[in-house]
Amino acid sequence: MGFIKKMFRSNPAVSQLPSGSLTVNRNGKIITATVSSTYPPELLRAIGNVALDLLRDAHTAQMPVAEVTINFASLRITARELRGGAIVFLFPQTTSSSMSS
Amino acid sequence: METRHKILVLDDDTDWLDLSRELLSQLPSKPEIRTASSGNRALAMLDNEPFRLLICDLKMPRIDGLQVLAIVRRRFPELRTVVLSALEDEEFRSRAYALGVDLFWLKTEMQRNSQMFFECLESLLGRDNETGFRGIQSKGLMDIIQMECLTRSSTVLRLTRGSLVAKIWIQEGELTDAETDGAIGESAFRRLLAWKSGTFENLPADPSRERTIFKPINALLLESAQVMDENASPDSAASAEEIAHRKTVWKLSLLTRAGAEFVVTVPCEGQGAIEALGIQFQAAEQFSVWARKAVESARRLSDQIEGGPISYFTAKNLERYLLILPRENKTFLVGWSPDATDGAYEKTKKLIASWDS
Numbered sequence: 002m003g004f005i006k007k008m009f010r011s012n013p014a015v016s017q018l019p020s021g022s023l024t025v026n027r028n029g030k031i032i033t034a035t036v037s038s039t040y041p042p043e044l045l046r047a048i049g050n051v052a053l054d055l056l057r058d059a060h061t062a063q064m065p066v067a068e069v070t071i072n073f074a075s076l077r078i079t080a081r082e083l084r085g086g087a088i089v090f091l092f093p094q095t096t097s098s099s100m101s102s
Numbered sequence: 103m104e105t106r107h108k109i110l111v112l113d114d115d116t117d118w119l120d121l122s123r124e125l126l127s128q129l130p131s132k133p134e135i136r137t138a139s140s141g142n143r144a145l146a147m148l149d150n151e152p153f154r155l156l157i158c159d160l161k162m163p164r165i166d167g168l169q170v171l172a173i174v175r176r177r178f179p180e181l182r183t184v185v186l187s188a189l190e191d192e193e194f195r196s197r198a199y200a201l202g203v204d205l206f207w208l209k210t211e212m213q214r215n216s217q218m219f220f221e222c223l224e225s226l227l228g229r230d231n232e233t234g235f236r237g238i239q240s241k242g243l244m245d246i247i248q249m250e251c252l253t254r255s256s257t258v259l260r261l262t263r264g265s266l267v268a269k270i271w272i273q274e275g276e277l278t279d280a281e282t283d284g285a286i287g288e289s290a291f292r293r294l295l296a297w298k299s300g301t302f303e304n305l306p307a308d309p310s311r312e313r314t315i316f317k318p319i320n321a322l323l324l325e326s327a328q329v330m331d332e333n334a335s336p337d338s339a340a341s342a343e344e345i346a347h348r349k350t351v352w353k354l355s356l357l358t359r360a361g362a363e364f365v366v367t368v369p370c371e372g373q374g375a376i377e378a379l380g381i382q383f384q385a386a387e388q389f390s391v392w393a394r395k396a397v398e399s400a401r402r403l404s405d406q407i408e409g410g411p412i413s414y415f416t417a418k419n420l421e422r423y424l425l426i427l428p429r430e431n432k433t434f435l436v437g438w439s440p441d442a443t444d445g446a447y448e449k450t451k452k453l454i455a456s457w458d459s
Binding site: 018019044047048051054055058059061062063064065066067068069070071072073074075076078 | 389396402404408412413417418419
């Protein structure tokens with residue numbers, strides 16, 4: 002039995018990066034999304050909230066911005082202001098999109 | 103009978119391998135070119151036959167270039183190694199040099215400046231009968247220059263610090279020219295002596311370079327060391343206020359030269375005051391609150407979604423284009439005009455690399 006377990010050892014799941022877009026209203030509620038339905042909705046909400054906060058805080062700092070982009074090592078998030086809410090684009094950074102080797 | 107050197111080219115792109123084979127076979131010494139498309143294959147080939155030079159890509163599936171180089175350095179210490187990569191991040195250059203590679207070259211640079219690249223390769227291939235030790239040096243720039251001059255070398259030292267690049271031309275032990283970030287000659291030399299860290303590589307000598315520095319190297323080094331001592335010493339004639347004023351002028355000139363509108367540096371919470379140039383302090387304070395909060399919330403988000411470390415932020419409106427670069431102990435917020443989006447990230451990296459030098 003130990004032998005079988007060794008052969009079929011379970012690997013930790015690799016979490017998927019979201020790809021697509023979503024729109025959130027001024028209350029942070031997701032209105033539409035083209036991101037895969039397998040992607041955890043709570044994480045999608047977290048992304049939407051961060052995008053809204055960034056746009057709102059910029060306004061509070063007397064520096065209203067129309068668009069904010071966060072470049073993570075493996076994901077780019079672009080948020081555009083949309084009548085109090087935001088439209089958020091998610092681009093996973095693959096080898097072909099970020100840099101060619 | 104003259105033996106032909108063998109070069110092994112390792113890259114996962116087979117088109118690139120074909121191109122390399124064609125280009126490298128035209129080297130004057132007519133080396134034999136072999137290719138491998140995976141790290142495992144390359145290591146097996148190195149085990150089976152002697153090679154003089156390994157030209158290695160960095161970004162490859164399974165075993166990447168840095169892993170291959172680490173193994174090669176241990177198992178084949180005599181083998182010369184060259185990294186030829188498209189990864190423009192200076193971190194990779196530093197890591198490659200830390201592994202003891204002889205040369206790091208960008209693929210784009212190779213296409214633009216192929217003649218110099220081939221001369222470097224010829225120079226590496228030709229060092230057949232040279233004796234001596236190879237290793238990783240971690241010395242001050244003054245020591246490196248003095249060593250080259252004392253040994254009456256003819257070389258071009260290429261120095262890299264972040265996105266800043268400088269060159270020093272040495273001809274038969276005499277310093278003939280220097281160039282960095284728009285400055286040449288003595289002023290460039292003095293400027294780059296202030297660099298505290300970076301990487302260097304020896305390029306083939308360039309005797310055709312016009313001489314702009316005529317002072318003996320020792321006199322120049324002595325003058326520069328005196329200036330640095332005066333700036334560093336609290337007992338020097340210049341007061342702290344004067345030094346701060348000089349720094350501000352220097353930073354303003356950097357800002358103007360780069361074409362940026364303003365720079366705000368935001369230290370971590372409780373670790374000093376913000377610094378603002380080109381913008382009213384009150385506005386800078388508000389911006390810094392936003393930048394700090396933005397970085398914190400992005401970091402928290404990254405932990406949740408596993409997006410990796412933050413490279414940078416951009417924000418834009420009709421009036422300006424902002425770039426935020428979080429660094430280890432502070433965050434830089436740089437404002438550009440809205441039409442300066444092209445290349446703004448590279449220009450910002452360059453600007454902040456000079457900022458604290």
